Amino acid sequence: MPRRPPRNFKPSRTAPVESEGPKVGKHEKEFGVPIPGAILPQEYWTQTALKEWPADGLLNWEELFGRKAPVVADLGCGNGRYLLGSSLYRPQFDHLGVDILPVVIRYARRRGNQRGFKNLRFAVGEERVVLEKYIPPGSLHELHVYHPQPYYDPGEIHKRQITPRFLWLAHRALEPGGLLVLQTDHPAYWKYMLQVAPIFFEFQAHPEPWEDAPRGRTRREILARKRGLQIFRGLGRARKDLDPAEAQRRAEALPPPVFNADRRLIELDRMERV
Ligand SMILES: C[S@@+](CC[C@H](N)C(=O)[O-])C[C@H]1O[C@@H](n2cnc3c(N)ncnc32)[C@H](O)[C@@H]1O
Numbered sequence: 481m482p483r484r485p486p487r488n489f490k491p492s493r494t495a496p497v498e499s500e501g502p503k504v505g506k507h508e509k510e511f512g513v514p515i516p517g518a519i520l521p522q523e524y525w526t527q528t529a530l531k532e533w534p535a536d537g538l539l540n541w542e543e544l545f546g547r548k549a550p551v552v553a554d555l556g557c558g559n560g561r562y563l564l565g566s567s568l569y570r571p572q573f574d575h576l577g578v579d580i581l582p583v584v585i586r587y588a589r590r591r592g593n594q595r596g597f598k599n600l601r602f603a604v605g606e607e608r609v610v611l612e613k614y615i616p617p618g619s620l621h622e623l624h625v626y627h628p629q630p631y632y633d634p635g636e637i638h639k640r641q642i643t644p645r646f647l648w649l650a651h652r653a654l655e656p657g658g659l660l661v662l663q664t665d666h667p668a669y670w671k672y673m674l675q676v677a678p679i680f681f682e683f684q685a686h687p688e689p690w691e692d693a694p695r696g697r698t699r700r701e702i703l704a705r706k707r708g709l710q711i712f713r714g715l716g717r718a719r720k721d722l723d724p725a726e727a728q729r730r731a732e733a734l735p736p737p738v739f740n741a742d743r744r745l746i747e748l749d750r751m752e753r754v
Pocket of ligand 1: 579607
């Protein structure tokens with residue numbers, strides 16, 4: 481069982497040199513913006529990997545985290561920057577990050593482990609499968625999606641994450657009144673989100689930078705801001721008056737996301753990869 485760091489543990493303010501390996505007490509930076517938390521001495525490291533999905537059913541949050549606490553999920557979490565910050569600043573919440581790319585989950589886990597977080601797990605997975613098969617309905621306190629991939633090629637449009645079906649499953653996964661957070665730097669994707677999210681959520685745009693991370697909550701947000709792109713953010717509470725059957729019916733009646741993605745943003749997508 482990892483011990484707590486000593487009370488007088490003071491992280492240094494200088495960034496480590498990547499090639500020299502983890503530097504205890506130092507703050508890492510990404511594009512000049514500190515990554516939340518400091519690297520602890522190895523005896524305080526934890527294990528943030530969720531290596532296997534349940535063979536035959538739903539996740540059991542209490543078993544996974546060893547306590548009963550509200551759960552926050554980030555689907556398509558990339559290198560996990562948002563969840564590292566939330567785990568640090570909101571220790572009363574448990575957190576799950578999921579991404580389809582093993583390499584980004586490796587970065588996320590390593591940072592989570594080295595910061596000694598016990599309220600954080602990262603898993604490789606396909607977000608729609610995770611939402612449908614493994615997250616117990618009504619069990620999430622918050623669901624976050626930052627900068628879902630726009631998929632530029634017509635043959636890949638079916639991979640777009642924010643669809644009516646996804647929003648129905650998100651509504652089902654959240655507690656009544658639970659929070660959905662959506663963010664993108666694609667104007668066309670945002671326009672689509674504004675069209676469909678309010679059907680399932682009391683959804684409102686939040687144009688101001690995040691108070692907890694004014695330079696950006698995620699790697700992609702930081703990159704996009706550096707490029708001078710507008711960031712579109714929205715928050716919504718799951719509609720309490722919408723029952724699951726009606727939510728499904730609405731999802732089936734709504735249009736899929738077939739907007740034309742702005743190909744000028746492709747370069748940013750390439751840079752976004754860790
Ligand atoms: C543009 S990146 C954004 C990453 C992170 N949310 C951020 O804002 O920095 C999109 C992420 O979604 C992940 N992704 C794409 N399709 C996915 C899927 N079907 N299931 C899970 N993750 C997916 C990608 O691997 C990538 O890490």
